[in-house]
Amino acid sequence: MPSRKDLPCAVCGAAFGPVESDLPDQPYGANIFISTGHYGATAFDSPGGDRLELLICTPCMKAMAQRHAIHRILDATEQIPEQTLIWGSEEEQAVSDTPMNALRLANTYRLEAAEEMPGMTVEKFSALFQACMTASVHGKEFHLNEPET
Incomplete structure (x- = not known):
């Protein structure tokens, strides 16, 4: 079964290798896009549970x-x-400023x-991500080495 890193660019067809990381299927030099389709789509509209991925x-x-x-969506x-x-x-x-x-x-x-820190695991990164999002929502700076107060 092909992995994400085996998929070519959906636009130009270029191939690329994986990022040097513990995360599986992370392509270097590309973004992964996911769609579950939507009402009115004529190529793909999932009834639920599956999705399309493209790079x-x-x-x-x-x-x-x-x-x-x-489009860039700022949460x-x-x-x-x-x-x-419009992005860019x-x-x-x-x-953005x-x-x-x-x-x-x-x-x-x-x-x-933080992704580059030695010993980083998916679990640690998930906890850091949640702390970063919490800090942002509350208008605070996220610091890697300081507990949030």
């Missing part, structure tokens, strides 16, 4: 961003509502740094 490589995503073909927090923006647009850049979004992005960056 799009970084160069193709950058080309899509230039065509304004990707709601207690400070800001959910926002749907001037509007998205401006909203608001203090609350800057804090959320900074927290996510700190979380990404």
Whole structure:
């Protein structure tokens, strides 16, 4: 059975290897997209339980961003509502720079740094992810080495 890392880019067909990580099936240089379909879809609309996965490589995503073909959804927090923006647009850049979004992005960056820590496990990372999201919702900075108060 093929794994995610064996799938080519859905746009250009390029192949790529896995990320050097303990996580299985993580392609290097691509994003995984998942769809369960939706009412009105003519190619795929799951009655439930299954989904489609596809990969799009970084160069193709950058080309899509230039065509304004990707929406970026900023999840709601207690400070800001959910926002749907064109990824890479001037509007998205401006909203990304608001203090609350800057804090959320900074927290996510700190979380990404945790993935590289020696001895990191899926369980530890899940706990860190939950702590990072909690800090963001409460308008706080997430720190890897300090317990949340």
